[in-house]
Amino acid sequence: xxxxxxxxxxxxxxxxxxxxxxxxxxxxxxxxxxxxxxxxxxxxxxxxxxxxxxxxxxxxxxxxxxxxxxxxxxxxxxxxxxxxxxxxxxxxxxxxxxxxxxxxxxxxxxxxxxxxxxxxxxxxxxxxxxxxxxxxxxxxxxxxxxxxxxxxxxxxxxxxxxxxxxxxxxxxxxxxxxxxxxxxxxxxxxxxxxxxxxxxxxxxxxxxxxxxxxxxxxxxxxxxxxxxxxxxxxxxxxxxxxxxxxxxxxxxxxxxxxxxxxxxxxxxxxxxxxxxxxxxxxxxxxxxxxxxxxxxxxxxxxxxxxxxxxxxxxxxxxxxxxxxxxxxxxxxxxxxxxxxxxxxxxxxxxxxxxxxxxxxxxxxxxxxxxxxxxxxxxxxxxxxxxxxxxxxxxxxxxxxxxxxxxxxxxxxxxxxxxxxxxxxxxxxxxxxxxxxxxxxxxxxxxxxxxxxxxxxxxxxxxxxxxxxxxxxxxxxxxxxxxxxxxxxxxxxxxxxxxxxxxxxxxxxxxxxxxxxxxxxxxxxxxxxxxxxxxxxxxxxxxxxxxxxxxxxxxxxxxxxxxxxxxxxxxxxxxxxxxxxxxxxxxxxxxxxxxxxxxxxxxxxxx
Numbered sequence: 001x002x003x004x005x006x007x008x009x010x011x012x013x014x015x016x017x018x019x020x021x022x023x024x025x026x027x028x029x030x031x032x033x034x035x036x037x038x039x040x041x042x043x044x045x046x047x048x049x050x051x052x053x054x055x056x057x058x059x060x061x062x063x064x065x066x067x068x069x070x071x072x073x074x075x076x077x078x079x080x081x082x083x084x085x086x087x088x089x090x091x092x093x094x095x096x097x098x099x100x101x102x103x104x105x106x107x108x109x110x111x112x113x114x115x116x117x118x119x120x121x122x123x124x125x126x127x128x129x130x131x132x133x134x135x136x137x138x139x140x141x142x143x144x145x146x147x148x149x150x151x152x153x154x155x156x157x158x159x160x161x162x163x164x165x166x167x168x169x170x171x172x173x174x175x176x177x178x179x180x181x182x183x184x185x186x187x188x189x190x191x192x193x194x195x196x197x198x199x200x201x202x203x204x205x206x207x208x209x210x211x212x213x214x215x216x217x218x219x220x221x222x223x224x225x226x227x228x229x230x231x232x233x234x235x236x237x238x239x240x241x242x243x244x245x246x247x248x249x250x251x252x253x254x255x256x257x258x259x260x261x262x263x264x265x266x267x268x269x270x271x272x273x274x275x276x277x278x279x280x281x282x283x284x285x286x287x288x289x290x291x292x293x294x295x296x297x298x299x300x301x302x303x304x305x306x307x308x309x310x311x312x313x314x315x316x317x318x319x320x321x322x323x324x325x326x327x328x329x330x331x332x333x334x335x336x337x338x339x340x341x342x343x344x345x346x347x348x349x350x351x352x353x354x355x356x357x358x359x360x361x362x363x364x365x366x367x368x369x370x371x372x373x374x375x376x377x378x379x380x381x382x383x384x385x386x387x388x389x390x391x392x393x394x395x396x397x398x399x400x401x402x403x404x405x406x407x408x409x410x411x412x413x414x415x416x417x418x419x420x421x422x423x424x425x426x427x428x429x430x431x432x433x434x435x436x437x438x439x440x441x442x443x444x445x446x447x448x449x450x451x452x453x454x455x456x457x458x459x460x461x462x463x464x465x466x467x468x469x470x471x472x473x474x475x476x477x478x479x480x481x482x483x484x485x486x487x488x489x490x491x492x493x494x495x496x497x498x499x500x501x502x503x504x505x506x507x508x509x510x511x512x513x514x515x516x517x518x519x520x521x522x523x524x525x526x527x528x529x530x531x532x533x534x535x536x537x538x539x540x541x542x543x544x545x546x547x548x549x550x551x552x553x554x555x556x557x558x559x560x561x562x563x564x565x566x567x568x569x570x571x572x573x574x575x576x577x578x579x580x581x582x583x584x585x586x587x588x589x590x591x592x593x594x595x596x597x598x599x600x601x602x603x604x605x606x
């Protein structure tokens with residue numbers, strides 16, 4: 001560094017660079033920053049150094065590299081120092097209760113978890129460090145099992161290989177919600193200077209206050225999973241062969257054990273994706289939600305082994321995609337909403353078998369506001385309660401916790417992005433338990449009724465009403481374009497006026513709810529009931545034909561997402577006409593409100 005001249009013409013930037021090189025002890029990221037300085041790449045330096053990555057309700061998630069705006073050793077240390085100070089302040093018992101830390105198999109996850117552990121230990125907080133790669137749901141499960149004060153999972157879930165993240169759980173076993181996010185962010189900014197021993201991972205690993213409870217937690221998790229099965233003997237004689245992919249992530253060994261304890265014969269693995277590999281070499285995006293493009297090897301494996309059902313976890317195993325081979329020979333990839341309908345029906349069926357004495361009025365199911373309303377339709381007919389929350393399992397997990405504290409039974413929760421919470425052992429989405437419930441249901445349908453999952457989905461629609469969804473997204477990396485697009489929608493026909501219709505007036509908008517500004521035209525006082533967040537874009541349109549459509553930005557990806565659903569009544573039988581009507585309406589919203597060509601939006605690549 002002695003020969004490195006720091007003079008970018010921006011005194012604030014120069015100060016940040018000098019500060020970074022003083023604090024960072026990672027040779028790779030130091031060299032990366034020094035190279036940018038030598039090249040005089042001021043634009044890139046300002047982008048990564050002047051502003052910090054902001055800690056939100058999703059914690060941190062972003063590209064790895066040098067700089068305060070990226071994921072790296074120093075940012076992990078600073079984040080953990082700030083979080084540990086905040087935790088000690090708001091929950092003094094954390095000094096005895098400790099925190100749980102786990103990690104996935106991405107680049108740097110192992111190191112990030114141990115640097116985080118060092119920070120908590122340096123602040124006098126004991127650490128339960130899950131020593132090997134684990135599914136994300138193991139962290140909230142451990143928090144509840146051990147009564148810990150908080151949990152941290154180092155993961156970027158299904159993001160590209162260049163990314164990593166830092167996900168936080170509170171003592172209730174659910175992801176954090178406001179005001180903890182802003183409180184942690186403030187504490188991070190107050191604790192930026194690395195503490196003594198902040199970089200000493202070896203010292204942290206030798207600390208007597210650090211323990212690895214993975215064996216005990218695994219035993220507890222799989223014991224509870226096994227005991228949750230409706231009929232283990234039926235599982236043992238299942239005529240179905242399941243194909244399972246770990247998508248190069250953490251789930252393979254855990255799914256092997258899950259199949260074993262739940263009574264199923266061994267599954268057929270997708271060998272090319274079986275072992276953890278942070279490069280994700282066989283998929284463009286390690287996201288089973290992307291459907292067929294991510295499941296090509298699963299289809300090949302299943303076809304070669306006579307398998308009719310595919311179960312696909314994402315890399316951190318908190319989500320589950322499902323596909324089934326139809327009699328035609330084609331593969332049906334179920335959407336998250338379709339899976340939600342199936343698992344919701346199964347959760348209700350199971351509850352009537354396992355706990356018939358619990359009245360329906362004490363039972364609850366939960367879904368996010370952009371997910372299908374199929375659970376609402378089932379609830380209306382069967383007598384249990386349906387609750388809708390904001391998008392994300394942080395809201396559903398906390399809602400579930402509150403209901404449980406009131407003595408209620410939470411049977412199921414889901415979000416359309418293939419996330420499912422079965423029961424209340426884990427107050428977050430869990431791809432391992434979801435896979436076992438799915439396998440159990442598929443076996444029951446085949447053995448008892450000679451039905452496929454697709455057959456049952458049609459039966460659910462005939463019983464409770466057809467629910468047709470049309471969801472997708474566009475990619476946009478320019479926040480200014482996104483903001484301009486949404487502001488245009490809010491001032492469509494003059495200041496503070498939203499669109500009144502699409503397709504030349506064919507589809508009339510009856511109500512608008514804007515959870516960015518807090519406006520809701522359906523309420524007497526025009527104020528939204530659900531929580532409002534000015535930091536994200538989210539507008540919902542209710543149409544007079546019964547369609548509900550939401551436009552929102554993603555908190556973790558450069559996407560503008562749209563969600564739409566037409567909810568029919570059981571007596572409405574012309575499903576194809578409803579599908580066509582919804583498709584026309586959605587296209588009208590895309591062209592008239594989103595203007596993809598004008599805004600250079602990139603469509604989803606299927």
